Amino acid sequence: MKLEGKAKMLRIHFGEDDTWKGRPLYEAIVERCRELDIAGATVLRGIEGYGASTIIRRRHLLSFSADAPILVQVIDTDENIQRLLPALDEMVSEGLIAISEVEVIKYVHQHGQHPQK
Amino acid sequence: MLTTGPAKKVTVYVMEGQKYHGMACYAAVLDYLFFRGISDATVTRGVAGFGTDHKLHTSRLVELADQMPMKIEFVESTERVEEVLPKLTEIAAHGLIDVQDTTVINPAADKKRPQPAPAKLQSTAKIMRILIGEQDRWQDKPLHQALVQALRANDIAGVTVYRGILGYGANRRMHKDSALSHDAPMLLTVVDTEEKLRAFFPVLDQMVKQGLVVMSDAEVIKYSHAALLPEKEEKP
Numbered sequence: 001m002k003l004e005g006k007a008k009m010l011r012i013h014f015g016e017d018d019t020w021k022g023r024p025l026y027e028a029i030v031e032r033c034r035e036l037d038i039a040g041a042t043v044l045r046g047i048e049g050y051g052a053s054t055i056i057r058r059r060h061l062l063s064f065s066a067d068a069p070i071l072v073q074v075i076d077t078d079e080n081i082q083r084l085l086p087a088l089d090e091m092v093s094e095g096l097i098a099i100s101e102v103e104v105i106k107y108v109h110q111h112g113q114h115p116q117k
Numbered sequence: 118m119l120t121t122g123p124a125k126k127v128t129v130y131v132m133e134g135q136k137y138h139g140m141a142c143y144a145a146v147l148d149y150l151f152f153r154g155i156s157d158a159t160v161t162r163g164v165a166g167f168g169t170d171h172k173l174h175t176s177r178l179v180e181l182a183d184q185m186p187m188k189i190e191f192v193e194s195t196e197r198v199e200e201v202l203p204k205l206t207e208i209a210a211h212g213l214i215d216v217q218d219t220t221v222i223n224p225a226a227d228k229k230r231p232q233p234a235p236a237k238l239q240s241t242a243k244i245m246r247i248l249i250g251e252q253d254r255w256q257d258k259p260l261h262q263a264l265v266q267a268l269r270a271n272d273i274a275g276v277t278v279y280r281g282i283l284g285y286g287a288n289r290r291m292h293k294d295s296a297l298s299h300d301a302p303m304l305l306t307v308v309d310t311e312e313k314l315r316a317f318f319p320v321l322d323q324m325v326k327q328g329l330v331v332m333s334d335a336e337v338i339k340y341s342h343a344a345l346l347p348e349k350e351e352k353p
Contacts, residue, residue: 027283030283030291042286102246
């Protein structure tokens, strides 16, 4: 896989409790990204926030029902990001999806250490 | 403000477990000095010692390890020292307080620091995102930590490290944070001018052996820190 020059960064914001077919939505999105051969995805968990539903999401210590804000960040070529959008449309029912421009400075992996797909 | 020349050095000795109005004595002393605008103060925790009670306190005994001698030192002008001494005597009622004559050679004021003022960020800057794994290392050190140190050493305006909970990247390997594996995806966001970030690329090249680095435009709305403020006020 090669990624260089201009690329796109897609960011999806939603809540940790959001699900897709019975499993966490962020897991389902990362899985789908891999199926679609997207260069990479990273899931970050926020500590506080609010969004479209204007419910303050906050993670409490020792609390199990914490709907923390989740950010999934995907970086790939414009073409691949466009390929991902229909899937996201279907999966993300409540949240925010934003795309911005990025310039790829470096995209490297160590050959041999981990089998390439 | 402390100036060069004669001054007083005050040393207060208390025990770690001593309380003043429910809070640790040394913390009460430090708080008082801080909010009284004393230039600087240092608290040192001793490893062994004894006081007027003639009980030996040492860190070798676990049960006494929270009973270490604490030393609070500060240097100020004679007037300021006389101003704070009554209250200090009250807080550290069981401790020893001594005052010595001293000479200030270099008052550690912010504006005297020879280091250049931190970068003034213009309204247009770049935001660089570095995506690596938690297990990545650089010279026996976690890579994200090494990167932060390298960025700092290169006078880059700022960096924030985020620890992700799930992700995959260039090597297609899934990074998942769990209590056992500690292999979370890491995201570093770095903000500075394009020029300074580009100057950092060679260092980055050498340190990041696998991962993704991207850069995008950012508009700087605010970049300030406390030490810069008085300087700004003096300028006009």
